[in-house]
Amino acid sequence: MMKWEENVRKVVPYTPGEQPKKSHMIKLNTNENPYPPAPAVAEVVKNFNTDMLRMYPDPAIGDLVQEIADFYKVSRDEVFVGVGSDDVLAMIFLTFFNGKKPILFPDITYSFYDVWADMLRIPYETVPLDDAFCIRPQDYARENGGVIFPNPNAPTGELLPVEVVESIIKANPDVIVVVDEAYIDFGGESALPLIHKYDNLIVVQTFSKSRSLAGSRIGYAFANKTLIKYLSDVKYSFNSYTMDRITIEVGTQAMRDRAYFEQTTAKIIATREWTKKELAKLGFVFGDSKSNFIFATHPDIDTVKLFEDLKSADIYVRHFNKPERIRPYLRISIGTDAQMQEMIEFLKKYLEK
Amino acid sequence: MMKWEENVRKVVPYTPGEQPKKSHMIKLNTNENPYPPAPAVAEVVKNFNTDMLRMYPDPAIGDLVQEIADFYKVSRDEVFVGVGSDDVLAMIFLTFFNGKKPILFPDITYSFYDVWADMLRIPYETVPLDDAFCIRPQDYARENGGVIFPNPNAPTGELLPVEVVESIIKANPDVIVVVDEAYIDFGGESALPLIHKYDNLIVVQTFSKSRSLAGSRIGYAFANKTLIKYLSDVKYSFNSYTMDRITIEVGTQAMRDRAYFEQTTAKIIATREWTKKELAKLGFVFGDSKSNFIFATHPDIDTVKLFEDLKSADIYVRHFNKPERIRPYLRISIGTDAQMQEMIEFLKKYLEK
Numbered sequence: 001m002m003k004w005e006e007n008v009r010k011v012v013p014y015t016p017g018e019q020p021k022k023s024h025m026i027k028l029n030t031n032e033n034p035y036p037p038a039p040a041v042a043e044v045v046k047n048f049n050t051d052m053l054r055m056y057p058d059p060a061i062g063d064l065v066q067e068i069a070d071f072y073k074v075s076r077d078e079v080f081v082g083v084g085s086d087d088v089l090a091m092i093f094l095t096f097f098n099g100k101k102p103i104l105f106p107d108i109t110y111s112f113y114d115v116w117a118d119m120l121r122i123p124y125e126t127v128p129l130d131d132a133f134c135i136r137p138q139d140y141a142r143e144n145g146g147v148i149f150p151n152p153n154a155p156t157g158e159l160l161p162v163e164v165v166e167s168i169i170k171a172n173p174d175v176i177v178v179v180d181e182a183y184i185d186f187g188g189e190s191a192l193p194l195i196h197k198y199d200n201l202i203v204v205q206t207f208s209k210s211r212s213l214a215g216s217r218i219g220y221a222f223a224n225k226t227l228i229k230y231l232s233d234v235k236y237s238f239n240s241y242t243m244d245r246i247t248i249e250v251g252t253q254a255m256r257d258r259a260y261f262e263q264t265t266a267k268i269i270a271t272r273e274w275t276k277k278e279l280a281k282l283g284f285v286f287g288d289s290k291s292n293f294i295f296a297t298h299p300d301i302d303t304v305k306l307f308e309d310l311k312s313a314d315i316y317v318r319h320f321n322k323p324e325r326i327r328p329y330l331r332i333s334i335g336t337d338a339q340m341q342e343m344i345e346f347l348k349k350y351l352e353k
Numbered sequence: 354m355m356k357w358e359e360n361v362r363k364v365v366p367y368t369p370g371e372q373p374k375k376s377h378m379i380k381l382n383t384n385e386n387p388y389p390p391a392p393a394v395a396e397v398v399k400n401f402n403t404d405m406l407r408m409y410p411d412p413a414i415g416d417l418v419q420e421i422a423d424f425y426k427v428s429r430d431e432v433f434v435g436v437g438s439d440d441v442l443a444m445i446f447l448t449f450f451n452g453k454k455p456i457l458f459p460d461i462t463y464s465f466y467d468v469w470a471d472m473l474r475i476p477y478e479t480v481p482l483d484d485a486f487c488i489r490p491q492d493y494a495r496e497n498g499g500v501i502f503p504n505p506n507a508p509t510g511e512l513l514p515v516e517v518v519e520s521i522i523k524a525n526p527d528v529i530v531v532v533d534e535a536y537i538d539f540g541g542e543s544a545l546p547l548i549h550k551y552d553n554l555i556v557v558q559t560f561s562k563s564r565s566l567a568g569s570r571i572g573y574a575f576a577n578k579t580l581i582k583y584l585s586d587v588k589y590s591f592n593s594y595t596m597d598r599i600t601i602e603v604g605t606q607a608m609r610d611r612a613y614f615e616q617t618t619a620k621i622i623a624t625r626e627w628t629k630k631e632l633a634k635l636g637f638v639f640g641d642s643k644s645n646f647i648f649a650t651h652p653d654i655d656t657v658k659l660f661e662d663l664k665s666a667d668i669y670v671r672h673f674n675k676p677e678r679i680r681p682y683l684r685i686s687i688g689t690d691a692q693m694q695e696m697i698e699f700l701k702k703y704l705e706k
Contacts, residue, residue, distance in 0.1 A: 002527075003528075007498060012590075027408070032408050036403065045401055046401075054385055054387070057570070083436060084594060145360060175360070200357050217410070233365075235366075237471070238440075239440045240439060246600070250403075250406070
């Protein structure tokens with residue numbers, strides 16, 4: 001070993017879902033939106049004056065921040081924008097989780113939380129979900145260095161009512177509580193209004209799912225202006241200019257089109273409910289997901305083999321190897337009606353064998 | 354103070370240069386390129402299929418990495434790409450500067466280095482430049498936790514010959530040495546070939562200056578594949594998908610056009626040399642900058658007042674308040690010939706008064 005290796009931060013990184021480059025696949029493995037972004041996005045990109053790219057972008061990302069603030073009826077100093085919600089969450093871990101007590105998150109949850117904690121040397125404890133894969137709020141009423149959970153949870157899709165979310169916030173006045181709402185637009189109620197009631201609450205959302213912009217990398221957070229200031233100071237200490245000029249305009253246009261957003265999320269919800277009925281008919285078992293995916297297993301078949309067989313048929317879903325408790329489950333993103341029908345047809349034939 | 358504030362990382366962020374939104378200004382304050390990006394950039398943006406934005410980008414940024422590797426004749430596993438060189442440098446600080454001994458950098462240098470060190474609680478010592486604002490290589494031949502310096506240095510523009518850079522690397526085999534070459538394309542010789550000779554060397558470059566893409570946020574680093582792997586692991590532990598789909602294509606096209614890159618950098622160098630002659634005639638004093646800016650002062654006038662007076666005439670240059678030694682200096686970015694002529698005319702009249 002070279003001597004300089006002593007000072008290297010050695011980590012085990014997060015593994016994102018596969019991005020195969022096939023033209024004829026059904027890609028239901030990374031919770032992408034099956035519909036294109038709002039029509040104005042195409043216009044703004046087509047007409048973008050690329051000569052402007054020679055100049056730095058607005059470090060405050062002002063236009064996009066204002067558009068988000070307008071849409072959600074909050075003040076612009078209550079909004080933080082980052083390069084995807086992963087960037088926002090990484091900045092939150094770096095800014096707010098610097099205590100000696102362990103932060104808490106569910107044992108089955110977004111698998112990036114423990115990666116951030118490990119990388120930043122943040123002590124943490126995972127809190128087991130109950131047997132129905134639900135968060136038990138009373139488990140978070142104990143000493144800790146911070147709390148984070150997704151709502152709906154990933155990869156289970158289970159939604160906590162906002163009253164239950166509030167009970168967790170209420171039980172933790174001395175630490176920062178982060179509600180990661182990447183999937184909230186598919187049938188959940190946001191904790192956003194609570195930022196005016198609790199000064200320790202941060203609500204995180206993203207353009208990647210409900211606004212069809214996973215490829216643009218835009219995430220955002222809401223909190224009172226004191227927290228947003230702390231977060232921005234750390235961001236400006238990391239990278240002054242995080243969002244490129246084109247993406248700022250893309251995000252601004254996407255946020256502006258409320259009707260398109262409501263239409264596409266409603267379509268995905270309808271497709272999800274149809275898919276649930278069909279999967280149930282085939283004997284699959286799953287919770288009542290309020291996200292853009294279904295976390296399902298089947299009592300009679302080897303679902304890990306099914307995962308591979310789906311892939312051989314160019315149908316990509318997601319399988320997590322750990323924790324052990326979720327090994328029999330597959331996470332199936334909601335695509336278009338046609339895609340889900342094709343998948344259901346495949347499964348019908350598969351189960352007939 | 355609320356109890357949760359105890360766990361907040363409190364920092365004093367970097368202050369970027371002003372980005373005034375005026376149409377008739379001469380903006381020489383942030384070292385932007387006065388020429389637009391390569392023509393193919395406009396084409397690729399205009400024809401970009403925005404429907405693709407619904408899907409995550411390639412987390413490995415493969416196309417752009419390959420294009421950079423081809424341009425510089427290195428292997429793709431010797432290239433790391435980030436959201437501007439600030440993102441690349443922040444990741445380097447996070448990955449490699451985790452020792453107890455202080456890292457070393459010049460006392461007059463890119464003012465983000467101490468911000469990163471402070472934010473990440475990295476001990477550091479600044480090494481004074483000599484009276485001519487030059488790095489003395491022998492000052493870096495002592496125990497430390499890492500070394501970083503820009504070449505050419507900022508905001509002085511002073512270039513070290515590559516043999517002197519090598520002497521600093523050679524004197525520091527036990528730590529990581531980072532050569533920050535944001536301005537190398539304006540007349541310097543890169544340390545890039547040395548990555549095959551020294552396993553502890555990282556060379557950082559950017560699309561923001563010589564490739565006219567400050568607004569796109571693309572930076573990159575070269576090092577042997579072991580270092581690139583460590584850096585990538587930390588990046589993947591921070592944010593899997595840092596670069597959006599459009600920017601990946603923009604960067605790829607810009608890197609592909611070698612002729613345009615050589616033309617525009619040659620034009621900027623010629624304009625810089627003309628500007629130096631004119632400034633000298635007016636009694637300004639400055640070093641032999643090999644960057645796209647000139648760091649100048651004038652023995653007979655109050656340059657801080659000049660800074661404000663230039664601004665009143667819509668000519669923006671940069672002034673740094675600290676350290677004390679550089680307070681009388683102004684950093685003037687190189688614009689087009691017409692812009693520099695206009696500035697020189699202003700200065701002529703100003704000095705006649």
